[in-house]
Amino acid sequence: MSAARKVLHAVTLHSPSHAFGGPVRVALNLAKGLRERGHEARLLALGEGFDPWPDSVEGVPARLFPARRILPLGFSGMTSPALLASAGRLVRAADLVHVHLARDLVTLPVALAALRAGKPLVLQTHGMVDPSDKLLAKVLDAVAVRRLLRGADAVLYLTPHERAGLEAVVGGPSVRTVRLVNGTPAQEERPPLSGPPRVLYSARLQARKRPVDFVDAAPAVLASHPDAHFVVAGPDEGELAAVRARITALGLSDRFTVPGALSGAEVLAELRRAHVYVLPSVDEPFPMSVLEALAVGVPPVVTHSNGLARDIAAAGAGRAVEPGPAGVAGAVLDLLEPAANAAASKAARELAAASFSMDSVLDTLLGIYGGITR
Template sequence: MKILHVVTLHTPDHAFGGPTRVALNLSKVQRAEGDDARIMALGDGFDGPLPSRVEGVPAHLYQARHLLPMFEVSGITSGPLLLAARRMMRGADVVHVHLMRDLVTLPAALLALASGTPLVVQTHGMVDPTEKRVAQLTDLLGVRRVLRGADAVLHLTEAERIDVNAVAAPVELTRTVRLVNGVRPQERKPDRDPARPPTVLFLARIQERKRPEDFVAAMPEVLAEHPDARFVLAGPDTGALDGTLRLARRLGVLDSLDHVGPLGHEEVLAAGRQADVYVLPSIEEPLGVSVLEAMSVGTPVVITRTCGLGPDVAKAGAGRVIDSRVGEDAANAGKVARAVLELLEPKANAEAGQAAWELVGDHFTIDAVTRTLRRTYENVVRRKRR
């Protein structure tokens, strides 16, 4: 089967995050199973020519043109990419668009509809009801048409399914399929050695929505009990790094904070193995791949109730799920600190780490995800042929 994944952006530091990582993970497994899976995206930030392969996956990358800089990633595009997409769609069995309100995936999805190629749309929590006028106009001009015309619309959670239906209203979407994010199973790391200084990890894009300042603000309380603890701040800066480091300096904890910048995929897994607790106090997180990667090696996690993985983590006992609210910085930091301290206790750490590892192995492996996706593709192609 020839599968074309269309995502918005690929950069050397993986700053765009989730959708590109999901497309790469899916493509790697699909290619291993004999499919011709490849990705198409804009490329930006590279020194020299854009790569033709990313992690072994054929990549059709086109230099990003910043047409509307005020809209950041939503305002970049490439005429040559859209021309090439139209041509490649004619030879594809399925076009899988990782959709957002932008000038890459939205026009690509519209091209797929026009070409009659089977279209699978995955929104990654990025298409929901909004009061923003520009987004509402984008929905009117194209997003609703794509959602209503797609042969399958994938959603991570029930909340996302409801949101996408609200955008498509008054038409009720009947071709929705739940597809969680998945990661490769990993060997579980050894239990925490209480004689070793503990390590606490934040690994995600460093942006306001991910709440890295809550991570830093929790440091003094944890350091009061574990003065030799190390806190690792990893991930590409997308706007919040300066403020986060200023807060660490003001709190007097900068010497205990290691800012390591963006990490490659294998480095991400290595950081998870070295950490005793992973923390992501994000206010909204549909189904974080970085959370799954941490749990895949047996690292317990601290996440918020608004994270799509919250119910799964809570039910499995794979970490701690906390409440977090905008504007309640001190309270949020206290909740993070108490959750981290609980999970640094050797018995709690071992139990939660085992539960995290089993949770990923039982429900969130990339092989299980691609099996579900394969059935979806086959159903879509069969319906299209009829």
């Protein structure tokens, strides 16, 4: 793909609180990288919570349509009649359409519009399209998802587990799958550690992310480091009340800060203050927050089912543990030892640069784009 092309990146929702999480971060990183290489990348999404309404996001031209919640199904129940009416025109104006696909009423219609228009179509599912027994998933799979997975020019996956899930949704290997890892821009190394230990969680407050496990790990850490401080940051997706209640029940209100959703710049600022980053979630495909921690040089603690766990453990860049507070606490205590922290921090930055740099990811992506013809 040597000639400059117009690439439309479509994702479900962008908001100041980054409520939709990693897929938006990936879309923006890719779009920014493409623009730096001379391509005309744009973002299409629902928007929510903006005042004033933006026409660009982090320097990427963006067409954001006000979100309407038409069904009580979280992100799957959101759409915009104006976006749906404009989808055909927007995809026809692009040379290639890259959809960050979920089972929702935004990305599915945009991808279908691209198929109808005969545009080269790349789907990237971020682990969001997997076998499901839910009625809505079965209906959407029958109506649209299988057709899209079979018809796309490339379907990007993160892990072998995700690829197997995509093939299971379709009912066989009739999907043009290509592996593309998430990348993270190079970051300035965190400054030398100072002050009391600071342990960070920065992700959506959602049951699968297990933020309460992070809270429950604190007493064991505080037994050895009574001056440690813990930060639970991120938009609420049902677990904020449980997090606050557990902090109160443990009598640790003075040891915790719960700042809510943070901007991208605020997340990086918190990472640069952190001694250890913790994401106790299970079945996490390839979390951008962990990649950002690695890039800054903050050793992460993840569970074994995290898509990055093997890389982190093999590189000595952090710790992979069994789910639950005990495993988290033990790993945090290990990484609060100065020598262990310094070694893991160095390994974390080396891992981010060697395996997850944006340059490497963009090289792969542009090769995929270049191989797509109609």
